[in-house]
Amino acid sequence: MPDDRSAPPPSADTTPYAGSVAAASAAPPVPPVTPRPARDRTGLAIAMMCAVSLIFAFQDVFSRMLGGAYPPVLVVMIRYWIFALFVIALVSRQPGGLKRAIRTKRPLTQIARGVILALEVVIMVEAFVRLGLIETHAVFSVYPLLVAALSGPVLGESVGWRRWTAIAIGFLGILVILNPGGGVVSLTALLPFAAALMFALYGLLTRHVSRDDPAMVSFFWTGISGAVAVTLIGIWDWQWLAPLDWVWMICLCVCGMSSHYLMIRSYEMAEASALQPFAYTQLVWVSFLGVFLFNETLRPNVVLGAAIIVAASIFTLWRQRQKSA
Template sequence: MPKDQNHPPYAASAATASAPPPVPPRTGALPDRTGLAILLMCATSFIFAMQDAFSRMLGSEYPPVLVVMLRYWVFALFVTAMVSRQPGGLRRAIRTKRPRTQILRGAILVVETTLMVEAFVRLGLVGTHAIFTAYPLLVAALSGPILGEKVGWRRWTAIGVGFVGILIILRPGSTVLNLGAGLALASALLFALYGLLTRHVSRDDPAEVSFFWTGIAGAVTATALGIRQWEWLAPSDWAWMGMLCALGTLSHWLLIRAYELAEASALQPFAYTQLAWVSVIGVLVFGEVLHMNVVIGTAIVVAAGLFTLWRARMRGG
């Protein structure tokens, strides 16, 4: 698997059964059709933004962990069906050399997704995503102590600049530093840990194994956390949940297809188009306000994050 496919794309932040783990590597039989792959990535980013909107709607009416649990049930079915078609099928997908780490990855992603849905409700789509853009910087900062990777001065400088952008976003009087902001930042930290653990297990397990364990371990964890808060959704809300699950399946398939057609390094910048879609939806649908400090701070964080990802793929970063 190419090294850069170990980095979850930004679009994976959608609060669904969220973050598609490493996708199957490109095969030699498939041509490099970068233009089509970019279109698929942009479409995926739009769908993820729609999923976030549905998650916010449902999360404001029901416990977020319940919404996440229902999504993970469908996600687990999708993962099982997907890996069954891979060489070796389910028997191969189950065999992992790092079962504890794989289970931990799945559990972390469930908690991250739940916190993000709660942040959507408390802070809104725009504010949550603005803060969440810090996760690539957190990956870079933590890759040294967790994975033993070298982080050069250029990336440390970018990390520092990025966190200046976060401070601009959280400036008092614009985006209020409240529980919602704390949940968004905690979600970014957990997603960074998920990404680092993904890179760790990729040293021993192929992508389809990680994909399977993310879905299954996540579904078990979500059920353990959410089943006690079970309540029946209103008939109309079941329709929204059905849309959320259908979009989740479609977005995962499109993302996998995009990675089959082009390298992750070519697609990552276009994953950030989710920010634009989230902003439009947040303003037009939920009446959120797009403050200038949020725009400026997010631009700084995104630029710093892309730089750290680029440097991470170069020797001696």
């Protein structure tokens, strides 16, 4: 949007001659008022992202509690119903409302994004129940490296040797977490990796559709198509929740809505590259909650592997920012 402060006043005569005549009889000039610089809200955005990470951690706690008592797809289905209502309410308040949000130039890709994300959430809840919060998130933190690795074949972007090296180091961190020499690796341990792969693909498709559709259109299709997809497979496992479990479900939905709203607001205030490193604080919260609420064990190899993955991911994000600059 053009800045009207850079234009002359509507009544001003900007020809040189008129300016010299006016200067002879005009009052002493008033010093120009320097416009106040735009307020840097990066600090507030970072604080909000840290809050989002904490809320996400509690969201995962409620997901694990409910996923241990009910089919994960049922938990995700009810959660998506509430999320879809939240999306509709939020989008309706935007310019153009629902009519604008429905119009997309890439409907098939938008539907695919929503379906992939919904299935990824189901897999994550299953991983929470089988592996625990700590190990699930330790492996899932590799998704930025998967985004970098897949950006070439999916979006046609070039990935230099430095980022490929960081990707290789990140996968080394996964091996440290899984500890294949310990003889405890199972297919269950690959669940969070599959979820990370799906989330990376979702992120790349989001960047792809952003070339033609605004963010609110993508947000609308994410909620609606995901809700439809998970309902088609989850409605067959329907059962009523116990009264106390409905309380946990409400807490889960409140966490989901508030975290997504705060995340949207934080990305409006600062660049994603500045915020992403602070999203890893979720690993800290998840580790704390996993140990004290579910008696999970924080094994040294998991801590070391997660540190390797996070360091490689932050380096990859930094290289992407340098390349964009």
